[in-house]
Amino acid sequence: MIPLLAALLLALPAGCGGRKHRVPLEVEVLDRGLLVAVTGLPDAHLHMVLGRPFRGRGGIRPDMPGVAFELLPPRGGAPELKVLRAGRLPAGKRVELDLEAERLQPGAWVLQVVATPEDELRNALATSRPVGVRVDEEGRPELWSPPGRTLERSWTGLLLLVGVLLAGCLVARLRWPGPLPRRLGLGLLAALTGGLLLLRHLDPDPRERVEAGFGHPPVLWRSDWTLGGDGWERLHGPGFRELLEAALRLRQPGQVVQVTAPPARPGKLAAAVSLARLLAPAELVLEEEARSPGLTVVVGDVGDEEALARSPLGAVVRGEDRDR
């Protein structure tokens, strides 16, 4: 049985000024749900439930083991995650939650209620339509909902282009006699292809973005893009490969490796996620300190602790060897 949630925003202080706002929210959960608030992401709108190894973030542990949240980064912005409050809500519960707007950085934030099916923790995407408040640049709270972007974008040129294309298609449909349709079609396709290639040639994305699948690749391979080197280290910084190979070397067959990283540093976090995936089966713990015994890959500074291997990115240690 998958939970259902509904969130109801009852009241927002109207016409408030200054930065001192309290935003009372009443949330009704029709089935089990998890309440999460996230700050600092101007266009944040979605969480995903990931998997068992995630134990929480920002020092807050949801009381549902194995559940955590990955926020999709907003357009162009670096993820900056901060869970304000998270807790599991029983079905039928109506909860009032006061959020102090002055705790939030200027910009926007999102409160989201996430339905989390108890028996579908494994991989289920269990998000809902976000309901919450947004704090504007002046600190005023306002009802937040997924923004309609229609009027916020510069789209006249795009519509014009689409219109021209569709008009071309319709002209071709007229089945004019002679070679005209063929010429029109050829010209249309050639112009579109050439235009796209030209745009890509003039304005390709940096290699890091293209390699990750998030950018516009160049038309042809660029002469300054070397074929050698290590792409992992281009992505995560020097020491990644060294750390990975050390963990692979030190791991016993079938042993579950723990990977830890400080949750407040997205760069380290990304490296830890990649390491955990490459070292599967692995457990990812988003905390400063490794807590369980066994082989642990620490992404970040390990200080003077005794390490089995070190690299500029972190170290491999044994949990029981660590002095707490």
Place this chain on the structure above:
Amino acid sequence: MMAAPGAGLLLAATAVGLGALVLGPPRNGELRAGWAGAAFVAGAALAAAVLNVVGLLGPPHLPVLLAAWGAAAWGWGRLLRARTGAGPGLRVEAACTLPVLALSTPALLLAVAGPSGAYDWHGLWWPKVLEVARGGAPDLTGGTFPHMHPEYPRGLAWLTLLACPDPTPGSQVGRLVTALFLPAAALLMLRGGELAGARTGGLLAALLLLALPGPVAQAPTGQADVPLGAVLLLVGVGLTELRAGGPQGARGALAAAAAAAGAAAFKEEGLVVALAAGLLLVPAALKGRLRARTALALLLAVVGPWVWARAGVQGPRAAALETLAANPGMLAARLAELPGALADLLVEPGGLFLADRETVYEPSPVLWALMLAGLVLLPRGRRALVVVPAGLLLLAQGLAVALTHMELGHQLQSAGSRLAVQTAPLLLAAAALRILPRGRREPEAEGTMP
């Protein structure tokens, strides 16, 4: 890094060898490059589909791989002994092939030199590679970190192992596997154009596909959308050939069946493609056409066991549907949101680039306009490509997007980008071939296998 090209070559040779068994040798006058693209896609799809089902029994992977390589060698042997007749000439081959290969180099080199692959590769597909390499029956229900969606098929995992039986963590092989499907799909578009009597149109459509940033960027990330797009295109081309009848139609039926089975082995939504192909093969089979019956039987035999195994596992999508079905208010609210969310998508400025500059999870209105023009607006010519499977895929995916409880705007963006990559090869080819009336005769005579 140097091992990856060798692995890619091994997979290409294996796939083309298997594809030769499906397609037969090139016909007289047929563009060899187009045949090679079709053979790669057909062979890879067949291997993925068959091994995905064989894998349900949990055999050790090495004997299975040896059997696949053996079958490919047999295909190569038959191909090399076949009387294939003359091609269109070196000049034509070069004029069609070199631009395609040149524009594919960024994807191929990124696969070899790039770092990581995408989120989906590490979360979805790499764990399946490890699982298949370990041997034993796949666990469609469990899954430990980072194995997301363990209920998804293992076709890509088997192809990765066919390229390299012992890939290491972080191996670039998986990304090269998916990257190879991009030039293969473009070459297959040449075959589609040739089939429709518009070789130039096929070439232009292929170049347009490679000019789009989305497919080129996504192909080397290890995600399954480009492979799915390639097999969807082969389904359309094969079903179009089936319409022509004769030996060409027979091979088209087999190619469509192999490709449709491969679609089901690559991704969940590939089952829709398999269903569409099966439905379109039924009329020919009922008319008593032996190859159509054989193709239908192949499709059922290869896809059926996977459907049976998969049906026992409830995925999150079914769970979401269950939730929505039980809550009509939420469903109504979601459907009411749909027009606005679609309108938002249509005016994304990223459409000028056919992908947003910040994320690939963006739709591409220009691309969609072109493809939908091919699907809906343009008149259906006698030789137009069959696009029904793409239409059904779009319909099914659209419903799936609308009837989940993820945030609708994001879901539409994500699905729009994914669907564009999946359907672009077939729909772009269809649109191009409808814009361009036929101007060249297609090849006539058949080559023969000994």
